[in-house]
Amino acid sequence: MRLFSRLFVAASVLAVAGIGSSCNFNPVHRAGVNNLGPERDDLYPVESEFHRPGEPCALCHSKDGPADSEFVLAGTIFWWDDPGDQQNRSYNDRVDQAYVRVLDANKTKKCFVTNCNGNFFVRPEQFPRITFPLLISVERTKAPGKDDVNQVAYRRMTGHIGREPSCAICHIQGIRDFGSPDQIRLFDTEAAFKAANIKTAECPPPPDFIPETQCPEDK
């Protein structure tokens, strides 16, 4: 009888601990994650490296979860200002194979390359001891990996990143006003982008396509 009651107590403790570990008790974080809404399988392969472009990546990819992997910096680069809402987004306005260069407070320089949906992400092991504030620039060359001399577009942040690992927290998609400088984009208008006559990437890429994954300086 005594053994039974001890087992009961142990089971109760385990049950409470289990609930604690599986639930997110931070209401602010939970509300932020819930506000992102569901994944869009008609726009991108869900829960892949191409998913949720323009959304605050490190909200889920953080110690609080719910994503398994953690990012210390992540975002999406767009070709031009895309005021489209969730229903009217195309694949063709994200910058593939752009070089995102990061300079941290320790003067460590690292460069990362966007995938076909414009997403780039930095895992902790890719940038150990990353120290904010950060300075960021984005460059897209004519033919990444083949022609890195001819620059198609280059943008540099006027300020720095103080402590936020998700670009989209400040660069809110489709909002260009007193509280947001809009999404990160290499051209200000669609007309300017069209005039540059740039071939956009297919995403997900075709099986025979080998994307550039390293910046010129890392080769």
Add this chain to the structure above:
Amino acid sequence: MRDALRYAFAAGIMATAVGSMSSCSSVPDSGRYTVVLQPDFNVYKTNVDNYLRRRCGTLDCHGQPGRALRLYGREGFRLYNEDAGLISGFQPTTPEETLANFQAIVTLEPEEMSRLMATQGDDPNILLFLRKPLKLERHKGGPAMALDDPGYRCVVAWLRVPVIRFVPNPDNPDEKVPEPIPPKDRVGLTLRQAQDCAEAEQFP
């Protein structure tokens, strides 16, 4: 009979207490206010605002509406003005934004700021505004200043610009009383201090 007397006595005490409380509270005086001694605005505008905006005012730090120390400017959050059409990162910082930043700093801890100004900025580290970036208290953004960096020296120099002077009391010449120094009579930063501010503005 005895219980009834006890209840009556207790009720009397209660009534007396309530009556004395209501008679002690004065009518609010709408014309009465406490003067907050403020640091010099002109020095702030010329030398300090550029640094603080660049160092602390990004959208992910103090350029946010939810912050008590809310900093506006070109580098981050814009002071809402429907007609101006201000966009973060574009148009230059406006005079209204500079004034709002100054007010945010002063009103963060008005009593402490007054005490500090009354002592001519003797110990500026009593301000939360400096305790946080120095990491003397928890700061979500980590250490943002150090005792030997030009930004800190610039801010301290500004806080030490004398804004009051002590003059003889007309009623009692042996006693000295504080008197605000008019802004035009204040002594600004030294060349070296201004250089610190100019260096700090280069951040990052």
